[in-house]
Amino acid sequence: MKFFMEPELHLLPKDLSIYEHQVAGHGYSQRCEQNPVKTKPQLLHSHDERCIYKPVQGAPKGDREIQFYREVFNEKVATCRDPDLAELRCLLPTFRGVHIDAATGRRYLRLDDLLADFVQPSVMDLKMGAQSYEPDASERKRSVELAKYEHRARVGFLVTGLRAWRQERQSYEQLGSGTGPR
Structure with missing residues (x-):
């Protein structure tokens, strides 16, 4: 299976809930609070980590998105072999790696929750x-x-x-x- 060959792949935490601030995107219309990971992929949330887990789409889009985040948040970019990528960092949630749900094989991007400090965000x-x-x-x-x-x-x-x-x-x-x- 391809995902076990990926560098720095982590298991998805078990204490996740559906992310309440998702307003569109993949998995948005499939809401099931009872078992959020077993349904169609959707944004998941870890209150303790102040992170969201965004489902990775199928190939080739998902692989391109992972590669994009890895390039933007690569430490070598900070020393600037590509200034455009370095500038993107301040516009994106911090990328914290790729996680996998061991039960389903689904991959998720772990990203900082930009809304964590807001009470009723628009x-x-x-x-x-x-x-x-x-x-x-x-x-x-x-x-x-x-x-x-x-x-x-x-x-x-x-x-x-x-x-x-x-x-x-x-x-x-x-x-x-x-x-x-x-």
């Missing part, structure tokens, strides 16, 4: 970039992605989810995919 999930498909994507894939949000090419991003705390109501307001200027 959260927005977005996809950066004017397009979300590979240059060699099929015509069907292109049309599906373009239909998600017609202004994406102009504004350069897509809001995939938003949850705002409304003080006057003492509750959250949630907006879904495609939210943005009309």
